[in-house]
Amino acid sequence: xxxxxxxxxxxxxxxxxxxxxxxxxxxxxxxxxxxxxxxxxxxxxxxxxxxxxxxxxxxxxxxxxxxxxxxxxxxxxxxxxxxxxxxxxxxxxxxxxxxxxxxxxxxxxxxxxxxxxxxxxxxxxxxxxxxxxxxxxxxxxxxxxxxxxxxxxxxxxxxxxxxxxxxxxxxxxxxxxxxxxxxxxxxxxxxxxxxxxxxxxxxxxxxxxxxxxxxxxxxxxxxxxxxxxxx
Numbered sequence: 411x412x413x414x415x416x417x418x419x420x421x422x423x424x425x426x427x428x429x430x431x432x433x434x435x436x437x438x439x440x441x442x443x444x445x446x447x448x449x450x451x452x453x454x455x456x457x458x459x460x461x462x463x464x465x466x467x468x469x470x471x472x473x474x475x476x477x478x479x480x481x482x483x484x485x486x487x488x489x490x491x492x493x494x495x496x497x498x499x500x501x502x503x504x505x506x507x508x509x510x511x512x513x514x515x516x517x518x519x520x521x522x523x524x525x526x527x528x529x530x531x532x533x534x535x536x537x538x539x540x541x542x543x544x545x546x547x548x549x550x551x552x553x554x555x556x557x558x559x560x561x562x563x564x565x566x567x568x569x570x571x572x573x574x575x576x577x578x579x580x581x582x583x584x585x586x587x588x589x590x591x592x593x594x595x596x597x598x599x600x601x602x603x604x605x606x607x608x609x610x611x612x613x614x615x616x617x618x619x620x621x622x623x624x625x626x627x628x629x630x631x632x633x634x635x636x637x638x639x640x641x
Contacts, residue, residue: 439468443481450488451571451603475507483515490519491574493609495582519575521582534572538563542583561590570597574606581613588617608637 446461462485469477482500489496501508501516508516514530517523518539524546528539541563561580567573577594580586586594591614598607611634618626 435468435471439465439481442468443484446485447488447571450485451492451601451605453604453608475504476509476512479504479508479512483512483519486516487519487575488571490578490582491571492606493578493581493613495578519579521579523583532572534567534569535576537566538576538580542580561587564590565593570601570603573597574603574610577610586613588614591617604637608634611637 442461442465446458446465449455449457449461462481465481466478469481479501482498482504486498486501498516498520501512505513505516511530514527515532517526518531518535523539523542526539526543528536528543531539538561541561564573564576564580567576574594574597577586577590580590591610594610595607595614598610611630615627615630615634618630
């Protein structure tokens, strides 16, 4: 999570390094966003909501809607990683004040990649978008295939949360190969992120149920039950 979070947080404080010590609102917003992300991924919605509200309070002190748009995108991206794909209402209310890079990122996490300028995205996502756009052109638009190929670019993403965000964005465009679904499951599992793990296990379960693989389905259901069990 750290690389993904630091990239986003760097956007928040860009232009302020190399001078006087950072103002209090920056450090407070940074810390609140870090706590929000951790709580959300761990499935603690109450704490996540409180921490995000704290971050918004700090950002509001600046009177800068562009910064507010950035943290709303961070929230929406974290939700996409957990396959909570509701419209990004908080960002949409501020979209008119968002710079082009934020507008591109908003399109990326929605899976709206047609015409998207990959160079406006964080470097780690550019190859995936270019490859997907090129494949769509070859097929005269996105097509659903019974056995889509795995995405090397997805597997090459080193940051766990960035990988889950990319997988969630891609899933909104087209079916994922089982190797990509498995990667998302194990990425969430290795980090102990309960919320995205349950979401991706659900996708994995549906895939094997549709294929009639009863043994695999039963094993996945046992994993889901284990995550859901109460101590």
